[in-house]
Amino acid sequence: MTGPPHDAERVAAELAAIPLFSALGEEGVARAARAGLSRHYRPGQIIFHQGDPGESLYALLDGMVKVVFSTEQGDEIVLNVLGRGETFGELALLDGSPRSASIVAVRPAWAFALPRARLLELMREHPALADEFLHLLGGLVRRLTEQAADLAFLDLGGRLAKLLLHLAGKHGGADGVVSLPGLTQSDLAALIGASRPAVNRALQSLVARNLIAVEGRTITLLDVAALRKRGGL
Amino acid sequence: MTGPPHDAERVAAELAAIPLFSALGEEGVARAARAGLSRHYRPGQIIFHQGDPGESLYALLDGMVKVVFSTEQGDEIVLNVLGRGETFGELALLDGSPRSASIVAVRPAWAFALPRARLLELMREHPALADEFLHLLGGLVRRLTEQAADLAFLDLGGRLAKLLLHLAGKHGGADGVVSLPGLTQSDLAALIGASRPAVNRALQSLVARNLIAVEGRTITLLDVAALRKRGGL
DNA sequence: GTCCGGATGTGTTCCGCATCACATTCCGGA
DNA sequence: TCCGGAATGTGATGCGGAACACATCCGGAC
Numbered sequence: 001m002t003g004p005p006h007d008a009e010r011v012a013a014e015l016a017a018i019p020l021f022s023a024l025g026e027e028g029v030a031r032a033a034r035a036g037l038s039r040h041y042r043p044g045q046i047i048f049h050q051g052d053p054g055e056s057l058y059a060l061l062d063g064m065v066k067v068v069f070s071t072e073q074g075d076e077i078v079l080n081v082l083g084r085g086e087t088f089g090e091l092a093l094l095d096g097s098p099r100s101a102s103i104v105a106v107r108p109a110w111a112f113a114l115p116r117a118r119l120l121e122l123m124r125e126h127p128a129l130a131d132e133f134l135h136l137l138g139g140l141v142r143r144l145t146e147q148a149a150d151l152a153f154l155d156l157g158g159r160l161a162k163l164l165l166h167l168a169g170k171h172g173g174a175d176g177v178v179s180l181p182g183l184t185q186s187d188l189a190a191l192i193g194a195s196r197p198a199v200n201r202a203l204q205s206l207v208a209r210n211l212i213a214v215e216g217r218t219i220t221l222l223d224v225a226a227l228r229k230r231g232g233l
Numbered sequence: 234m235t236g237p238p239h240d241a242e243r244v245a246a247e248l249a250a251i252p253l254f255s256a257l258g259e260e261g262v263a264r265a266a267r268a269g270l271s272r273h274y275r276p277g278q279i280i281f282h283q284g285d286p287g288e289s290l291y292a293l294l295d296g297m298v299k300v301v302f303s304t305e306q307g308d309e310i311v312l313n314v315l316g317r318g319e320t321f322g323e324l325a326l327l328d329g330s331p332r333s334a335s336i337v338a339v340r341p342a343w344a345f346a347l348p349r350a351r352l353l354e355l356m357r358e359h360p361a362l363a364d365e366f367l368h369l370l371g372g373l374v375r376r377l378t379e380q381a382a383d384l385a386f387l388d389l390g391g392r393l394a395k396l397l398l399h400l401a402g403k404h405g406g407a408d409g410v411v412s413l414p415g416l417t418q419s420d421l422a423a424l425i426g427a428s429r430p431a432v433n434r435a436l437q438s439l440v441a442r443n444l445i446a447v448e449g450r451t452i453t454l455l456d457v458a459a460l461r462k463r464g465g466l
Numbered sequence: 467g468t469c470c471g472g473a474t475g476t477g478t479t480c481c482g483c484a485t486c487a488c489a490t491t492c493c494g495g496a
Numbered sequence: 497t498c499c500g501g502a503a504t505g506t507g508a509t510g511c512g513g514a515a516c517a518c519a520t521c522c523g524g525a526c
Contacts, residue, residue, distance in 0.1 A: 069378060069382055071465065073465070075386050077381065079381070094368060094370055094371035100375055134326070134327040134328065137327055138327035138330060139328075144378060145334070148310070149302055149310050151381060151384035153304055153310070153426075155513090156512080184472090184474090193385030193386075194514090195515075197515090198514075200474065200475060201513090232304065232305075388482070389482075389483070418503075418504070419503080427483080429504090430483090430485085430486095430504095433505060434483095434505090449492090
């Protein structure tokens with residue numbers, strides 16, 4: 001699983017496209033790539049578990065993963081879905097505390113892990129990296145705040161509309177086509193804090209009003225303006 | 234409003250009791266106190282507005298404030314209630330982005346504002362301060378995550394029970410007495426994303442089962458174990 | 467092709483809580 | 497002291513969505 005030496009170059013090529021690491025410059029990116037390890041994961045595999053000790057920051061070089069928060073009772077909420085170029089496990093760097101969520105691959109994934117100590121070294125030498133990291137955290141806090149507000153104020157249909165717009169922006173094509181292999185309706189339900197049957201019905205309702213089209217796991221946004229309105233934007 | 238020079242000593246005395254600043258040592262705390270300004274606010278006054286440019290980190294030296302997030306439609310959710318020794322406005326330091334929430338005094342408050350540039354200077358000289366700040370952010374992210382999960386999984390009664398336990402821990406006496414002048418039932422409702430009448434009825438229900446006692450705005454927790462169970466702990 | 471397990475589509479029932487509409491009590495200011 | 501506005505307590509109604517229960521459907525293993 002651990003990447004052989006020549007992998008470092010391929011890792012560096014991917015890291016260079018990620019804002020957080022590109023701040024390091026060409027030389028720094030190469031050093032970062034050598035300072036960590038990359039692994040491949042199959043769909044359904046768990047990259048790390050909620051509660052595990054957290055000692056690394058991860059960057060998703062390719063594929064897709066979901067961020068899952070579970071309660072002791074076994075209920076699950078999906079906090080986010082990450083694609084190529086996004087990072088996770090940031091909290092490990094803030095304090096040494098255990099992972100607050102699990103990361104599960106939803107399709108074949110290639111992830112790069114950089115140990116806390118290595119990252120801190122890099123930050124000392126490249127203040128721009130620290131800056132980028134703080135930006136990252138700012139975005140994280142804002143997103144979580146918005147998510148809480150959405151749960152409080154929007155109904156299921158509104159949250160679903162907003163979710164589809166977000167997914168289209170992050171993982172979709174230019175024409176509103178969102179292809180989501182590996183993401184089931186159960187996942188969508190867990191993303192907006194709803195039951196799976198309710199999500200199904202909400203999707204049907206959007207289809208009936210010609211706001212979206214669904215075929216298999218590909219969703220096409222037909223009326224972005226109406227969806228934005230439905231989502232309170 | 235701006236503190237006259239001799240105030241810096243009183244500010245320093247308060248800052249020394251705050252983990253974030255105590256990391257600076259006696260000398261550093263004194264410098265920090267001189268680098269910012271403190272002001273007093275009356276109940277209902279707004280310390281800063283959501284959407285304002287954010288250029289300072291605040292420390293609440295005394296009193297109590299609420300963190301309010303508003304939608305364009307005018308709906309409000311109270312993200313947190315802060316007491317003496319807590320900080321707010323952290324996001325201003327991460328990026329230069331506008332305030333993501335408003336801060337409103339719920340009782341007479343004394344707050345200290347430290348400009349971003351000053352704080353960054355201090356951080357450069359005192360790495361321990363940066364460490365503490367990252368801890369702070371970690372706690373913030375964790376709390377927001379939990380809040381989202383609670384909205385998704387707990388019913389109104391559960392969220393209320395959990396809220397009361399939290400408030401008792403932060404602002405209450407040792408014996409489970411939580412005195413909350415300035416905090417109305419509407420505020421409690423906005424803290425858990427519920428309507429005001431529903432909160433009233435939920436409180437009555439807890440009283441009827443002898444889990445709490447209410448007199449005016451003082452709530453006494455009578456059966457902490459049962460409350461914890463009700464809140465899913 | 468044949469199975470089988472998981473994902474998807476629907477119907478039915480029921481309950482929590484938002485919403486509206488008041489009565490009542492509390493409190494600060496003139 | 498009285499007054500007025502805000503904060504509380506309660507009732508009645510309606511609806512969204514959870515929970516449960518199935519009937520397909522689809523895709524991969526063999």
